[in-house]
Amino acid sequence: MTYSKEKIGRLVEEARVHRSVYTDPELFELEMDRIWGHSWVYVGHESQLAKPGEFITTTVGKEPVILVRDKADAIHVLYNRCGHKGSKVTARPCGKNSVFRCPYHGWTYQLDGKLQMTPHKIGYENTGFDPEDPQFSLRPVARVASHRGFVFACLASDGPDFREFMQDTIATIDNMVDRSPEGEVEVVGNCLPYMHDCNWKMFVENLNDAVHPMVAHASVGKATEKLMKSLPEGTPYPPEAEIIFPFGSAYDLFDSMKVTTMPYGHSYMGGEQSIHTGYSDIPGYFEALVAGHGEDKAKTILSRNRHNTTVYPSFTIKDAVQVIRVVRPISVNQTLIQSWHFRLKGAPEQLLHRTITYSRLINSPASMVGPDDWDVYSRMQESLQSNAAEWVDMHRYLGRDELVEDSDLKRAPGTSDLTMRNQYQAWLEYMTVETAA
Amino acid sequence: MSVDIREIEDFLYAEADLLDRTDLENWMALFTDDGTYWMPVREDQDDPLNEISILYENRTLMAIRCNNFGHRLAPSMEYPVRCNHIISAVRVTGEDEARGLLTVTSKFQAVVCYREQTLYAGRYTHRLQKEPDGYKIRQKRVDLINCDANHKSLLIYI
Numbered sequence: 245m246t247y248s249k250e251k252i253g254r255l256v257e258e259a260r261v262h263r264s265v266y267t268d269p270e271l272f273e274l275e276m277d278r279i280w281g282h283s284w285v286y287v288g289h290e291s292q293l294a295k296p297g298e299f300i301t302t303t304v305g306k307e308p309v310i311l312v313r314d315k316a317d318a319i320h321v322l323y324n325r326c327g328h329k330g331s332k333v334t335a336r337p338c339g340k341n342s343v344f345r346c347p348y349h350g351w352t353y354q355l356d357g358k359l360q361m362t363p364h365k366i367g368y369e370n371t372g373f374d375p376e377d378p379q380f381s382l383r384p385v386a387r388v389a390s391h392r393g394f395v396f397a398c399l400a401s402d403g404p405d406f407r408e409f410m411q412d413t414i415a416t417i418d419n420m421v422d423r424s425p426e427g428e429v430e431v432v433g434n435c436l437p438y439m440h441d442c443n444w445k446m447f448v449e450n451l452n453d454a455v456h457p458m459v460a461h462a463s464v465g466k467a468t469e470k471l472m473k474s475l476p477e478g479t480p481y482p483p484e485a486e487i488i489f490p491f492g493s494a495y496d497l498f499d500s501m502k503v504t505t506m507p508y509g510h511s512y513m514g515g516e517q518s519i520h521t522g523y524s525d526i527p528g529y530f531e532a533l534v535a536g537h538g539e540d541k542a543k544t545i546l547s548r549n550r551h552n553t554t555v556y557p558s559f560t561i562k563d564a565v566q567v568i569r570v571v572r573p574i575s576v577n578q579t580l581i582q583s584w585h586f587r588l589k590g591a592p593e594q595l596l597h598r599t600i601t602y603s604r605l606i607n608s609p610a611s612m613v614g615p616d617d618w619d620v621y622s623r624m625q626e627s628l629q630s631n632a633a634e635w636v637d638m639h640r641y642l643g644r645d646e647l648v649e650d651s652d653l654k655r656a657p658g659t660s661d662l663t664m665r666n667q668y669q670a671w672l673e674y675m676t677v678e679t680a681a
Numbered sequence: 682m683s684v685d686i687r688e689i690e691d692f693l694y695a696e697a698d699l700l701d702r703t704d705l706e707n708w709m710a711l712f713t714d715d716g717t718y719w720m721p722v723r724e725d726q727d728d729p730l731n732e733i734s735i736l737y738e739n740r741t742l743m744a745i746r747c748n749n750f751g752h753r754l755a756p757s758m759e760y761p762v763r764c765n766h767i768i769s770a771v772r773v774t775g776e777d778e779a780r781g782l783l784t785v786t787s788k789f790q791a792v793v794c795y796r797e798q799t800l801y802a803g804r805y806t807h808r809l810q811k812e813p814d815g816y817k818i819r820q821k822r823v824d825l826i827n828c829d830a831n832h833k834s835l836l837i838y839i
């Protein structure tokens with residue numbers, strides 16, 4: 245191993261990181277074990293497996309897994325690896341099974357992963373083969389937790405429990421679900437996948453980077469403005485313009501939104517107000533929310549307005565628009581981003597239309613926002629190979645964080661690099677823990 | 682309604698040619714005022730409003746895209762976009778004589794050169810409105826055969 249604890253420690257300083265954290269395949273492999281193998285990683289939402297036998301497949305770090313509901317309604321996260329010779333037992337992104345049957349030699353498994361049957365048993369007689377031995381099952385991951393339908397898994401049996409890990413980000417999930425008059429959300433449709441030619445951390449860092457929109461997304465703001473100016477005076481803003489416009493907002497607006505960080509690398513932007521605050525009200529929604537929760541709670545729910553919350557390293561959520569983006573690292577320079585969309589049960593359907601429109605305009609690989617982010621990430625990925633300089637800077641608003649009383653939270657103006665510095669603090673802690681090996 | 686298949690083919694060729702020349706302004710002028718362009722993310726998707734799509738754009742968004750295309754401030758626009766469409770198997774699959782509406786399906790392959798060269802292929806479904814001076818597009822639906830693949834950035838309509 246070429247990376248000692250000391251050597252890793254030298255890659256992260258107070259306000260800069262060494263470029264190799266984005267480019268070195270060996271560090272990527274270490275991250276897959278030490279960060280993605282030890283944090284709580286988002287797997288999927290329970291509404292994707294409404295009935296017993298329904299499942300989805302995905303990855304936790306580099307591990308292929310199955311999220312499945314068994315016949316007793318319990319949720320399991322199983323390694324998608326046959327206990328016999330290691331074949332994936334299913335290659336489908338989702339489906340419904342009564343058992344999992346390996347397509348190679350026909351070993352079958354119950355929905356909880358237990359080995360049910362191996363064909364032609366006679367061959368195993370008197371060989372010492374024990375079908376009860378857990379090594380021959382579809383093995384469960386070490387820990388699974390679910391909060392209001394959002395399922396997370398941790399591949400390590402040690403480390404913080406789920407609630408400790410989530411910190412104050414749990415309030416963002418709660419806020420999104422509480423925005424449903426029935427207090428429940430469900431996934432609608434397929435995910436929208438978008439393959440990025442960059443290291444996963446570039447995407448995660450960008451989510452609460454409020455210094456880039458007025459530069460990287462300036463053109464779409466101006467393009468929208470130009471259209472509005474060409475229309476007769478007094479023409480109301482089309483809903484699409486309402487979504488796109490704030491992406492070109494001034495630094496002051498983003499500064500006033502504030503960023504808040506917490507242990508384990510998590511952060512959120514906004515709070516009382518965000519760039520989503522100005523959306524037109526949807527008729528009937530507030531009334532439905534009051535009917536479901538009472539007026540006081542309804543007002544409290546709508547007054548919380550976090551722009552974006554990042555649960556480091558895998559999960560980012562916009563509670564006010566009911567969209568999540570999930571990070572799936574592929575290699576040191578490739579990252580798959582999946583956008584998933586949620587219906588607020590009991591809310592007027594225009595809310596879902598807005599969710600869908602928002603994501604298409606911001607997250608789609610064919611949007612006028614995502615490709616500009618994509619492009620700057622890939623530029624960095626390419627040019628950080630250069631030997632011209634070794635460091636990547638994170639000095640903005642350094643030393644001007646405020647500590648939030650009685651908590652582990654830190655707060656800074658929205659355009660601070662605090663969220664990135666905080667992520668690298670967590671990165672360093674994960675990457676330099678003493679390992680048994 | 683008498684349908685001249687050659688006239689429809691010519692219309693589709695001319696439309697694709699405007700995309701090949703990245704002439705979005707004249708391309709969007711082919712649409713009716715309530716016209717839409719739809720690229721689903723799922724096979725057999727039948728709802729653009731309640732489910733995510735790769736693209737679902739009305740004239741407002743087409744106009745914004747027109748203003749944004751090639752914009753000097755957009756990092757993604759610092760590279761040329763070049764396309765080449767091939768269309769075949771053009772067939773009229775539906776006709777609503779009273780409203781002057783036609784449904785036309787065709788197969789396409791579009792090679793797009795943007796940073797790298799990518800081949801998109803699939804089926805077009807055009808809903809065309811017969812007007813005194815020719816056809817207008819009520820909806821162009823683009824079903825990619827790999828609609829649910831892990832796409833990279835797509836900068837232009839296919």
Ligand SMILES: [Fe+2]
Pocket residue numbers: 450456457460461613617
């Ligand atoms: Fe951005």
